[in-house]
Amino acid sequence: MGHATIEWVYVGVVVSLLTWVGAESWNVERLVEHVPPEAETIRVIAQQWFWTFEHQDGKKETGQLHVKQGVPYKFELISKDVVHDFNVPDYTILMDAVPGRVNVVWNLFDKPGEYPIQCREYCGFGHATMRAKLFVEPFSQTAEAAEKPAEAQNATSAQAQAQAPVQTAGPPGTPLTILEGSSVQGSPSYDPATLTVKKGDKITVTNKDTLPHTVTSGTGPTDPNSAKQFDTSIIEPGATADIETTNINPGQYPFHCTVHPYMTGKLVVQ
Amino acid sequence: MVLEVKQPRPLWEILFSTHHTDIGLLYLITSITALMLGGALALALRAELFLPGLQLFQDPTSFNRFFTVHGTTMLFLWAIPFFAGVGNYLVPIMVRYKDMAWPKLNAVAFWMIPVGAALVWVGFADTGWTAYPPYSIIRAPGPAAEMxxxxxxxxxxSSILGSINFIVTILSCRHPDLSIMKISLFAWSILAVSLMTLVAVPTFAASLIMLYTDRLGISGFFNPAMGGDPIAYQHLFWFTFHPEVYIFLLPAVGMLYEIIPKFSRKPLFSYQSGVAAFVLIAIIGFASWAHHMFAVGMSFTEKTVFMVGTLAAVPASAMHVFNWLATMWGGRIKFAVPLLFGVGGIMLFFASGAGGVVNTALPLDFITHDSYWVVGHFHLILMGTVSLTFTGFIYYLFPLITGRMYNERAGQIHFVLAFVGVIFVFITQHVLGLYGMPRRIVDYDATMPGWLIMNQIATVGAWIAGLSYIIMLVNLIKSAGSGKEADMKDPFQIGEEYYDYKRREPHH
Structure with missing residues (x-):
């Protein structure tokens, strides 16, 4: 053991480096985890395979999250089915959404812009496409939005608005039913699977399942033409949505559910 | 030694044998087959990720099945059977006993592996190799998940039975002249991992049963709808599988202790420090499991405890690296193929260890967690360190098993391609993780800065590494039949004694 001194010196150096890493991490994490008391609460609901956000004022959003620059937010994460992970890579927000638990993470957004939200915990079929968009509204626009809340929302979700169908009451059109159990891969989903209508007819989609679904044109979420012809966006369980066919040329259009891409059907416009 | 290939014996004689060299051979052949199959799955996964969108796979579920079976195969059918096979060959020689303590138990332990492998491969589950509930309980399609x-x-x-056999062989069947502080460090590493297996694996075995009854719906241990907690599974799982990381690693460390002094033509720097590091890690390895779970919503105190436990495991690994480098220092080194792989393994061990410190530093973990950084990190350990060292040891044992020499030039080409390939794939994946790419996704958004090009670099690297292992396979098969005969006293011409093979004729 005559040559042991040099090894002890080496072990000493390694241990002191690690001690420094540990102490510094402890200190930083302690500061990072402290949620400011004035933070606004946003409830994040994860389920296969989309995100829903509930703001403190009761406003609900699906697939999009609008926050204000410079305001601290506390996210309460819950999951309705399996383990997901709420992640905004640009802001290092990362926390699992575990069914049966409420996990908390907080952040203050300092740069306005559009950022991706993604799921980082493997959750099955649609894990790769379980994404959402985060919109950080600049401070000035936030002030305007307080005066004209409706318009501000229109501006930021213009794309969704353009494609959203008119969800009015009125006489129901040709029925298209989303069957119960549609979310299970392999089960029958749309009834009828091939729907034939005349151009100009209205289609009324009824969601009889216990999970949210959509009727979206295109063969699947990876189809570059997805949602070009029609898109109901999310239809909550028990709710209905209408599709107007006045602007759709005669032809055959495959459609699918953006949440459960294995749910497919076909629309024939005559 | 056996010289199975040199003096062909009927196949059934090897299959039904209980001799430690025959079972060792079966273990090695099984594990190398698994390496090739698991590698083929990995190449398919990488090919899919070369471009965004779906090309190779018709739907995401088949991709999910591929990465599940890839992980399961590489860990349980390549890494564990490989070191069990090498242990079968060398441990009885090193403790100077005629065979393993219980030869029939040894055969039983081996023959459970093809059965388990068949279940995993025929089922082709999509749970991920971690099988986190509730997904694995309420959503994963059966019967694949049950299988x-x-x-x-x-x-x-199988691995518990094998471990019991190794422990008894090393502790009770050792030659009376041989004290425990005289056996080689490779035998020490097998002793350490066997003891760790006995402590770690039963926890996972229990949670598998709980998972199964949960799937049947008669219990709800991990199902929140029935009052269970999915996080409990993660604790049980990682209590087994963080120590399991050291179980994969320590045999590779033991193999490096065989290779490095021999090819450096110098005695080991410090035997005691090697033993001390093995014992240390076998104990501290159990104090760090929840660092896999920093993001599940643990309290700050829990996270701190497991960060400290993880950091505490680092010095023991650092002692091994020091020991190897100090042994090589000033030696007359012969860079034969086994040492090339050994040195490559040490370099990547250092890199992956440094990356591991980043992971465990709490605030940084929230950048890297569940991203491609983590994929790069554990592959750098398992592929870069463990598998490259194991590969070096395949070349090292080749003369012992076949009585012939492999082609040196082809072995060198294999090393260069494998090393370059591994760096291309896994160092790139570290960076990709910092750019935010989640793991286990079949499709990615090509508009994210850097994702497309880094995925393509990783895929090309994977093809290079895959090609290198095809070269190895051809080299080994060809040389086993027609390579030049090895000098069994000193096949590598390094002036160091090789293993005593003459006393090892199978007893039939």
Missing amino acids: WIFGLKILGI
């Missing part, structure tokens, strides 16, 4: 559970159950029992 995975039972396959893993059988593989777990």
